[in-house]
Amino acid sequence: MRAGHQLHLPTTHALEQTLSSFAPLSAAELVVLRQGVSAGRAHAAGVQIEAAPPGTRRAVLSGWVGRVNQFPDGRRQILSLCLPGDLLDERPVCGLHLGHFSLTSAQTADVTAVLSASKREAPDGGLAKAWRDVEDELRERQARQIVRLGRLSAYERTASLLLELHERQRRSGQADATSMPMPLTQEMLSDILALSVVHVNRILQQLRHDGLIVYRASKVVFSDLPALRVAAALGL
Amino acid sequence: MRAGHQLHLPTTHALEQTLSSFAPLSAAELVVLRQGVSAGRAHAAGVQIEAAPPGTRRAVLSGWVGRVNQFPDGRRQILSLCLPGDLLDERPVCGLHLGHFSLTSAQTADVTAVLSASKREAPDGGLAKAWRDVEDELRERQARQIVRLGRLSAYERTASLLLELHERQRRSGQADATSMPMPLTQEMLSDILALSVVHVNRILQQLRHDGLIVYRASKVVFSDLPALRVAAALGL
């Protein structure tokens, strides 16, 4: 499917799932949500997602999207991951070349209308609360990422990221209690964790060897979740 | 002065300076600001600033405050610095033991009232815009910090932090074009930059030796600002 291809029937399922995990949505709100999510777009994997006009807000409907900083000399840092239900933060940051990239094939949609409508018409409703919580989670994740990169060892960093991804995928109904899909390549992981690809590979081996995870075929099985939590150093 | 000592005449000068650097404030707005900033508190250096009740917003009037994550095993990360004019972000982050510490002697004040009043009564006024810009800067700095810790070398990290601090102190009128106060100890710097104290010391020596800065007596003089900007890798 071509990048940026217009979708006439955007899949809002994962989005609904995530939002309602924060606050229960009424049937009326679900209708509002489905109707308000317009102009869904499909993006092939590994493609830049061009910026939307300022003032518009977009959400990820399916697939994984990365907020990426690219250096002129080739270095690269993924600042955050956007999973289904997350809002993209497209505001520029002075001094950084930021952009959004689809890490898997993905769908995004303009949610400007639903967002402002739910804020205006029912500021205390479940939908409005859910959006606020989504933003709040974003802020929290950013804080955790600073600590992760700053003070955790490669091993701890990797463990804590895996736990965060599990948590988030559980929320959106993609993961069960002890396993989750893992669509990221080791290179993508290295760009998130700020490690070299080679080192990521070795850390993953170590996690496997220590009996904490099984990592095969784009899937992670958590063999010893309590031990992994200890290894992560961050409570999460 | 005792930590938490009540101030009856909070010094709003630096706060005004910072806010008006974002948007010009009318005389009326200045009055609102000065009257609305109530219950200023003085904190001795190196003291924890107890959390305010949820829902209240506080700003730094003078001095430097750090948002600190403390690990059980002694590791520590300063997530962000709050300089005069900055708002404290006291919302908890799941998995992190966060707190605010005065890095120098400092004054903080409850600005809940002014903040909500300026939002409610004059959402398009200079004061409201200034507060929004303050929040926006906060978000931008957090993004830059992730890239800094993730992909910059110790040398680049240090250079870029110094530049950011210069920029910010210029804004609040504390620094001139080529120098600034530098109240942080090397240990505090190490907690921000996620380096060991010893290494911070060596990097600073290197920056001095390379003729980029002069660092003495709690003051940094920028001898070659263009070269420092190159060394910082981040444009800022």
Add this chain to the structure above:
DNA sequence: CGGGACCTTGATTATCTTCAATGCTAGTGG
């Protein structure tokens, strides 16, 4: 003049990166 906080230094070790190959696997076209 003593003490404490901060800065500086050298030596050693740990962590992580880089470089350069090699292996694996899924998809493609003959």
Add this chain to the structure above:
DNA sequence: CCACTAGCATTGAAGATAATCAAGGTCCCG
């Protein structure tokens, strides 16, 4: 069905970067 390819994963060796350990040194303040 079988090469062939391309992207991804893995391995070993060597080197860079930063941490740790253990002393001193400096400066300020009482």
